[in-house]
Amino acid sequence: MAIKICRSILIAAAALLCALSATAHHSGAMFEDQKSMVLAGTVKSFQWSNPHCWIQLLVAGQQGTIEWSVEMGSPSQLFKGGWRPSTLKYGDSIVVTIHPMRDGTNGGLYMSASRQDGKAIAETAAN
């Protein structure tokens, strides 16, 4: 009986932990790890900042234009991936795939991005 209880506690704990996105600075539980969403829009601003860089993206839709906040890694993680502060500029048309927020607000965690013509935004570095 005691072993059964211990096992169910461990399984419950493991399930709770595995449901999270593994981010460096804070919990990733706010993002829907199992869902992805594609946003096509224009860049309002690109914040090259700590602890996270952010893309503010204006996405036009039936409800009008909505601003999305896309969370990325820190500047050192972006630098490693070939990104620089000048990589995105106001008005750039891009397509971004995110893990959306669980609470349904207009934000998410960056997964990948490309220019509207399909070209990569930055060269990915090996290390």
Add this chain to the structure above:
Amino acid sequence: MRKSFCTVLVFLACMANAMAEHKSSDRIREFSKLPNWSGIWVQAVWPLEVSGRVAGGEAKLREGLQLIRQPPYNAEWLAKYQAGLADTAAIAAKNATFTACTRGFPALMESPWMFQVIVLPEETLILFENGQVRHIYTDGRRHPSGDDLWPVRLGDSIGRWEGDALRIETVARDSTEPLAPRAWVSMLSDQAYFTERLRLIDADTLEDQMTIEDPVAFAGPWHMNLKYARQKVVNRLLEYNCIENDRNPVVDGKMIIRSP
């Protein structure tokens, strides 16, 4: 009289200079014997992507993290640990809202932050991109004693060179803090002490053989082997100021994204 006084002064100045040069050459000789660990390093289980997450997500990360594994507790501490694990609501709340801008020891050695190692004859410094610094004194001193020693997050570290390996001993870690983020119910007593053997095992890999011993909480020593990969793209320690633009406050028990 004045002439002989001046002669003595010049003589003393020359002697002081000669002694300083002698000491300086000794230091240079000591320095030349030390290994070169220059470069930028990061814990091998944290290959962070542009998203700021580990490829493969939490499950992949947990495979590699060693400090989140079950410590070798004695019966009394194991019971406390299991009672902590049983409180899944508390663990879930912690997992959903934690922010880690700094870490205590030993969690810092398994953190996602890049670091440099500065090896000097008197001490080795480990400088992390988040601004935390480990000072490991290698000048032959002992740990402070009595009232001169109190618990702090990184503990008190001294070291000595064993060939190309740095043997580090750490005591006086603040025991009120869990062992690491994600190991919320793993605690150590204030008697815990840590031994590390830091060395370069190939041109691009630093290794930290860490042993944690705790005569109050553990049934035996806990060994782990942490590895750090040389970073080849990032060639300088970039500033990581955690409060510069933190847009993830916790509101009503939930982490949100704040508008810019």
